[in-house]
Amino acid sequence: MSTAPGPNGGAPMVAEVRSLSRPLSDVTDLDPLVARVHGARFVCIGEASHGTSEYYQWRALLSRRLIEEHGFSWIGVEGDWPDCWRINQWVKGEADQHLDAVGVLSRFERWPTWMWANREVADFLTWLHAYNLARPGPARVGFYGLDVYSLWDSLWEVMGWLEANSPDALPTALRAWQCFVPFGEDPHLYARSTRLVPTGCEPEVVRLLVEVRRRARETLGDEEMLDVVQNAEVAANAEHYYRTMVRGDRQSWNVRDHHMVDTIGRLARHGGPGSKGLVWEHNTHVGDARATDMAREGLVNVGQLLRERHPADSVALVGLTSHRGTVVAAAAWGDPESVLAVPEGRAGSLEALLHDSLGDPAVIVFPDDRSGPWLSSWMGHRAIGVVYHPDREARGVGNYVPTRIGARYDALIWLERTTALQPLHHEGRPTEPELETEPTGF
Incomplete structure (x- = not known):
């Protein structure tokens, strides 16, 4: 030494x-x-x-x-x-x-x-x-x-829960889903489209979030409620994240980290006082x-x-x-x-x-x-x-x-x-992944 x-x-x-x-x-x-x-x-x-x-x-x-x-x-x-x-x-x-x-x-x-x-x-x-x-x-x-990327996966989870538990709320979910349908499951294609229509699907996913929060608190036990509400929160914040990111706005980093900290807060409340x-x-x-x-x-x-x-x-x-x-x-x-x-x-x-x-x-x-x-x-x-x-x-x-x-x-x-960690499997052919904003120097 x-x-x-x-x-x-x-x-x-x-x-x-x-x-x-x-x-x-x-x-x-x-x-x-x-x-x-x-x-x-x-x-x-x-x-x-x-x-x-x-x-x-x-x-x-x-x-x-x-x-x-x-x-x-x-x-x-x-x-x-x-x-x-x-x-x-x-x-x-x-x-x-x-x-x-x-x-x-x-x-x-x-x-x-x-x-x-x-x-x-x-x-x-x-x-x-x-x-x-x-x-x-x-x-x-x-x-x-804690992350915010799973826009489509979280929307699917919310749709499945509403279909099974609150079918009368499906019209609200379908309006949100149909707003995204033209973009397949490509968040980048959706995000690029919002350059012309700045709000994109934001109103639809916000209405979905409000509806899911209300329905979940009416019908669910604590652990299941955490899952469905969090998926709705992800859908709303992911839409905001991608819409911000595609404009080259570094504030997408802040959208992501605020989402993660808000999720930490929900986990702490879910765990109960002193958890x-x-x-x-x-x-x-x-x-x-x-x-x-x-x-x-x-x-x-x-x-x-x-x-x-x-x-x-x-x-x-x-x-x-x-x-x-x-x-x-x-x-x-x-x-x-x-x-x-x-x-x-x-x-x-x-x-x-x-x-x-x-x-x-x-x-x-x-x-x-x-x-x-x-x-x-x-x-x-x-x-x-x-x-x-x-x-x-x-x-x-x-x-x-x-x-x-x-x-x-x-x-x-x-x-x-x-030393390098040990992946369980190798990545397949190159695809377009969920893009991430990076801090200076990273």
């Missing part, structure tokens, strides 16, 4: 990093982090990429401890509600019990499937399924999707946007909005990052995935500083006073998306988000070398 400050931070900065860090080699080394976050109602656990095995593994280990030892009762992830609802039903022992975790995850079809259909997630869900089945039904831990939840998302959603250059663009994110909506001690934000290794990503949206090399952290970056200061994996819990030379400084912090070009990063182009680390997170898990 290097002892000289070098080009990636002066001696005071290195000293602060070392004073806050504890070695990380097994699950018991998470003790300081568990002690710091277990009292929060919302613990958000990030990742510097969607394709790194160790991020998923350590996030799962931390989550297991918080579930087993401190009663966390639900997990919200950066995934679609209908897909994750099927997982939720399976892990609670309520559906598809003839399948194993791999069989349930094989149903993920939306690109990039490797985000959730991977061996690391399957291992965690296998554990969660067994954990739940040993507990009474009301005490079982849920697994829910505690875990949020699994990319660092760019978890880490407070006000401590990055996203703020200059007028962008917000999940971590920021949770901190703004809830007392400070009820929200804990945990980032994960590493120095080098391999990752699963694609060369372009919709392309098949590849295992790509992740170069060493750029000189002057957070990753380079932690490598030079520590040299081994560590858990870093931030104190209340974050005015020290490292926690208060701005540094580049690597963020790898589902599309990644390591050659550009090696040339100093992109992938680093200017960050004030002490304000962005409450703790950090640092890993020296990481």
Whole structure:
């Protein structure tokens, strides 16, 4: 391990990093982090990429401890509600019990499937399924999707529920459906059409949402009501998202993150007073946007909005990052995935500083006073998306988000070398996926 400050931070900065860090080699080394976050109602656990095995593994280990030892009762992830609802039903022992975790995850079809259909997630869900089945039904831990992309899938779910439960409300649903029919199931074709008719199908889906809310509260039990109302919320917000996105308006990012935080609020209310939840998302959603250059663009994110909506001690934000290794990503949206090399952290970056200061994996819990030379400084912090070009990063182009680390997170898990996660299946031929707005530098 290097002892000289070098080009990636002066001696005071290195000293602060070392004073806050504890070695990380097994699950018991998470003790300081568990002690710091277990009292929060919302613990958000990030990742510097969607394709790194160790991020998923350590996030799962931390989550297991918080579930087993401190009663966390639900997990919200950066995934679609209908897909994750099927997982939720399976892990609670309520559906598809003839399948194993791999069989349930094989149903993920939306690109990039490797985000959730991977061996690391399957291992965690296998554990969660067994954990739940040993507990009474009301005490079982849920697994829910927070994202906004599933416009057509969610509309289908709402239509099916209305047909079975409130057939007299079908005309309202059919008006919403028929508005989208000319576009097949292509959200991009629909979104492009709204350039000429700015409101598009918005009035129809809003009326559908109002109707479903009313009918659901009249006729459903709590868990089923959560599903149908959430699908209606997704339909309304997805319509807004795509309509905003196609105009090149970066505010589509805000539409998406507001939707995710509103969903977190519904999950918390569904869990009842005092329920505690875990949020699994990319660092760019978890880490407070006000401590990055996203703020200059007028962008917000999940971590920021949770901190703004809830007392400070009820929200804990945990980032994960590493120095080098391999990752699963694609060369372009919709392309098949590849295992790509992740170069060493750029000189002057957070990753380079932690490598030079520590040299081994560590858990870093931030104190209340974050005015020290490292926690208060701005540094580049690597963020790898589902599309990644390591050659550009090696040339100093992109992938680093200017960050004030002490304000962005409450703790950090640092890993020296990481490896690509293990997809359960490979992507098929290139398709046009659900497009995503990306923050600066990501």
